[in-house]
Amino acid sequence: MAGYYSVMKSEERPAIRPVKTEEWSNPMLIDPIAWRCPMSPTEVVDEVISLFRERGNRLYRESLTESQHGLQCATLARFNGEQDAVVAACLLHDFGRLLKQAADECPDNAAHHEEIGANRLSRHFKPEVVEPIRLHVAAMRYLCWKDRKYYEELPATTRHRLTQRGGPMSDREARAFESHPHCGSALRLLRYDEMGRNKGLCTPDFEAFRPVLEALVDKAKARADEPELAIA
Numbered sequence: 697m698a699g700y701y702s703v704m705k706s707e708e709r710p711a712i713r714p715v716k717t718e719e720w721s722n723p724m725l726i727d728p729i730a731w732r733c734p735m736s737p738t739e740v741v742d743e744v745i746s747l748f749r750e751r752g753n754r755l756y757r758e759s760l761t762e763s764q765h766g767l768q769c770a771t772l773a774r775f776n777g778e779q780d781a782v783v784a785a786c787l788l789h790d791f792g793r794l795l796k797q798a799a800d801e802c803p804d805n806a807a808h809h810e811e812i813g814a815n816r817l818s819r820h821f822k823p824e825v826v827e828p829i830r831l832h833v834a835a836m837r838y839l840c841w842k843d844r845k846y847y848e849e850l851p852a853t854t855r856h857r858l859t860q861r862g863g864p865m866s867d868r869e870a871r872a873f874e875s876h877p878h879c880g881s882a883l884r885l886l887r888y889d890e891m892g893r894n895k896g897l898c899t900p901d902f903e904a905f906r907p908v909l910e911a912l913v914d915k916a917k918a919r920a921d922e923p924e925l926a927i928a
């Protein structure tokens with residue numbers, strides 16, 4: 697690696713080191729590093745899968761873990777012929793819940809899980825993956841506005857949680873939601889979110905989704921685009 701770095705004094709050279717697994721979930725640590733040590737698609741997916749393996753065993757519902765729920769949603773989406781971005785969004789839609797598990801790693805712990813997850817994933821994934829994740833709770837509020845019967849048939853606990861999030865959308869909110877380019881994907885994600893709560897549904901492992909995830913990493917943010925190193 698001759699060239700630019702070789703003429704710098706050692707104390708001026710940037711201290712480049714790999715991003716550790718535990719730093720993935722610590723924005724205070726990862727932000728200053730990310731711009732000078734961007735991750736390849738394989739490394740990004742390694743980190744995502746590692747976090748599910750470390751924290752995804754917490755129960756999402758009775759007898760169903762967070763990991764199983766994500767895998768079921770993605771499997772159902774793939775089985776129904778959804779585009780890869782929707783399959784990936786289904787797999788990762790509750791990623792923010794994993795980040796919220798450790799309060800000290802999540803400075804804005806008052807934020808909602810869909811925002812936390814989408815913000816973190818937006819560092820690496822394309823908007824067609826990230827934005828449906830950000831919108832999947834809004835999609836439920838929209839459906840409650842659009843279909844009164846859907847709202848009334850929600851379980852009482854879900855209706856209560858939704859009330860805390862604003863309840864059914866207003867007409868103005870609903871129009872704004874409908875104009876969002878990713879509203880259709882968010883509504884489909886919500887459908888699989890509601891279907892993927894089946895104790896008996898067997899799914900493939902996370903590794904089965906690796907090719908889909910790697911292809912959806914935004915390569916503009918990945919190491920493949922590092923012209924400075926190629927020149928040096």
Ligand SMILES: [Fe+2]
Binds near residue numbers: 790
């Ligand atoms: Fe979910």
